[in-house]
Amino acid sequence: MFEKGQICTVEIMDMSDQGQGIGRADGMAVFVPDTVVGDLARVQLTKVKKSYAFAKLLEIEEPSPHRMEPLCEGGFQKGCGGCALARLDYPGQLALKEKQVRDKLCRLGDLAAPIVNQILGMDDPFHYRNKAQFPVSTGGVITRKGGIVEAAGDPAVGFFRAKSHEVVDCERCMLQSPAAMAAAEALRQFMKEDHITAWDERWERGLMRHLIVKTAFGTGEVMVVLVINGKGIPNAAKLIEMLDSAIYEAGFSLESVVLNIHKKKTPEILGETCVPIAGKQTITEVIGGLSFEISAMSFFQVNPAQTEKLYAKVREYAALTGEENVLDLYCGIGTIGLSCAAKARQVVGIESVRQAVLDANRNAVINGIVNARYVCGKAEEELPRLLASTDPEDDIARIVRSADVVLLDPPRAGCRPELLEAVGEVAPERIVYVSCDPATLARDVRLLGDLGYTFMEATPVDMFPWTGAVEVVSLLSRIKTSDKVEVKMDIEDGEVTP
Known part of the structure; x- marks a missing residue:
C-alpha cells in the first residue's frame, strides 16, 4: 500500500x-x-x-x-497552459495521439481490435491557428473606497495559466498566426497609452475582456473581435489605426473590427451582441477550392492546412456517387456538407446557432451550390421533428427521411442519446463521425452499435500540434438484416466472423 x-x-x-x-x-x-x-x-x-x-x-x-526542451519563447516558462505537449517532440506527439484514439475505442467503445489508420500530421506544425482567443487582464487605473486612485498594473494579453484564471502575458506564441500576435501587441500598447482597464471578475469591473483574432490564411484577411464590458471603447479610432498598422506589417490585411458586448458575469467568452465598428462584417477564407465567409460568432476549424485533409477523409468515407442525400448535423457554417455537395443529390444541414445558419446559406450562394438547405435549431430537437412531419410538401423532411449518409460533427460533449436514436430511425447506409474528443466518440460508437451500426475504421487528424487534443474521422456502416443472420449462424457454429 x-x-x-x-x-x-x-x-x-x-x-x-x-x-x-x-x-x-x-x-x-x-x-x-x-x-x-x-x-x-x-x-x-x-x-x-x-x-x-x-x-x-x-x-x-x-x-x-x-x-525535448520546449521550443516556446513566449509564455511556457511563465506558466501558460496552452502547449501541454511542449516537452514531447512532434513524432512522439503523433504516436501518442494515435495510441490514445485506439485505446479509447477499445476501452470505452467496446471494440476488440478497432482499425485506426496512421494519424495525419503536419509537415510544419507551427503558427497554424487561424483563431486566437486572448483573455485580457489588468491595466489602467482603479478607484478604491475613499476615492483612492491607483494603477492596476501593466495590461496582460495572453493565455490563462493552467488550471486558473490568471492571465499570462504572451508576446510570442509558436501556435498563433503572426497577425494575431501583432494585434495582441497593438492592444497591449493602446491600453498602456490610454489607461484602459481590463475586466476583473472578482469586482465585476473593467472594460476589456477578450481579444479574438480570426485570420484567413487563404486570402490574408483578418477580423478582430474586441469583447468588452461596455458600449464602446474610448478613442476607438486610434485603436483601429494601431491594429491596422500592426497587422499590415505582419503581412496581413485587417478587413473587419467588431465589438462584442458582454456585460454578464459568465464563463462564456462572447456576449450575444456584435457591433461592427470598421470594415466588413465577415472575412473570406478559401478551403479546398471553396470560399467561406466567417463572421464574428461563427465556428470554423482552427487549422486550415489540416482541415483540407480532414474534409478529404470525410469525402472518402462518405463515398458519394451523386445519388445520395446527405444529412449534416451540427453543421456550423456548412463547411463539411458544402465540401461534399458536388457529389451529393441533396444536402440538409442542422445547426443551433442562428448566425452560423445564415453564414451557411450565404456560403452556399457564394459557391454556386444549389443543392444545400439549412435548418436552425438543436439537432436533437429538429431531427425528430422532421422525421415526424406528415406535410407532403415538406421537402426538407422528405430528404432527411431518405438520407443515405449522415455527417456528425458534434461539440466536445458528443451527441445526445436522443439524437443518436433519431439517426438510427433515419437508418442511413453510412455515418461519418468527426470528433474532437476520442472519449465521447468511443461512447457514441458503442451507442450506435446498439442501434445497428458497426464501426469500420477511424483516421486521427492532428489539428492541434503541441496540445493534448486530436480530431478523429470515423466511418460506421449499417448492419443489414442478412449480415446479422450470418453473424448469428457463425456464433452457433462456434466461430465469430463478422
Whole structure:
C-alpha cells in the first residue's frame, strides 16, 4: 500500500490532455507533471487515492527518446497552459495521439481490435491557428473606497495559466498566426497609452475582456473581435489605426473590427451582441477550392492546412456517387456538407446557432451550390421533428427521411442519446463521425452499435500540434438484416466472423 511522501520509480506509459505523464506503480496509475511518454522517472507521491496517485518529479533516471526542451519563447516558462505537449517532440506527439484514439475505442467503445489508420500530421506544425482567443487582464487605473486612485498594473494579453484564471502575458506564441500576435501587441500598447482597464471578475469591473483574432490564411484577411464590458471603447479610432498598422506589417490585411458586448458575469467568452465598428462584417477564407465567409460568432476549424485533409477523409468515407442525400448535423457554417455537395443529390444541414445558419446559406450562394438547405435549431430537437412531419410538401423532411449518409460533427460533449436514436430511425447506409474528443466518440460508437451500426475504421487528424487534443474521422456502416443472420449462424457454429 502506497503512502503520501513515498518515493518510487515509474515508467511513463501515457499522458493526459493537460500534459501530465501517466505511469504505473504496482498497478496504480501515477500522474507526474513534467514527464513524457518513455521517461523512467523517480518521483515522490504527493496525494494517494484508492486507485491512483499524484506525484512530483524528483529526477529523470532515463529520458524518453522523444523528450525535448520546449521550443516556446513566449509564455511556457511563465506558466501558460496552452502547449501541454511542449516537452514531447512532434513524432512522439503523433504516436501518442494515435495510441490514445485506439485505446479509447477499445476501452470505452467496446471494440476488440478497432482499425485506426496512421494519424495525419503536419509537415510544419507551427503558427497554424487561424483563431486566437486572448483573455485580457489588468491595466489602467482603479478607484478604491475613499476615492483612492491607483494603477492596476501593466495590461496582460495572453493565455490563462493552467488550471486558473490568471492571465499570462504572451508576446510570442509558436501556435498563433503572426497577425494575431501583432494585434495582441497593438492592444497591449493602446491600453498602456490610454489607461484602459481590463475586466476583473472578482469586482465585476473593467472594460476589456477578450481579444479574438480570426485570420484567413487563404486570402490574408483578418477580423478582430474586441469583447468588452461596455458600449464602446474610448478613442476607438486610434485603436483601429494601431491594429491596422500592426497587422499590415505582419503581412496581413485587417478587413473587419467588431465589438462584442458582454456585460454578464459568465464563463462564456462572447456576449450575444456584435457591433461592427470598421470594415466588413465577415472575412473570406478559401478551403479546398471553396470560399467561406466567417463572421464574428461563427465556428470554423482552427487549422486550415489540416482541415483540407480532414474534409478529404470525410469525402472518402462518405463515398458519394451523386445519388445520395446527405444529412449534416451540427453543421456550423456548412463547411463539411458544402465540401461534399458536388457529389451529393441533396444536402440538409442542422445547426443551433442562428448566425452560423445564415453564414451557411450565404456560403452556399457564394459557391454556386444549389443543392444545400439549412435548418436552425438543436439537432436533437429538429431531427425528430422532421422525421415526424406528415406535410407532403415538406421537402426538407422528405430528404432527411431518405438520407443515405449522415455527417456528425458534434461539440466536445458528443451527441445526445436522443439524437443518436433519431439517426438510427433515419437508418442511413453510412455515418461519418468527426470528433474532437476520442472519449465521447468511443461512447457514441458503442451507442450506435446498439442501434445497428458497426464501426469500420477511424483516421486521427492532428489539428492541434503541441496540445493534448486530436480530431478523429470515423466511418460506421449499417448492419443489414442478412449480415446479422450470418453473424448469428457463425456464433452457433462456434466461430465469430463478422
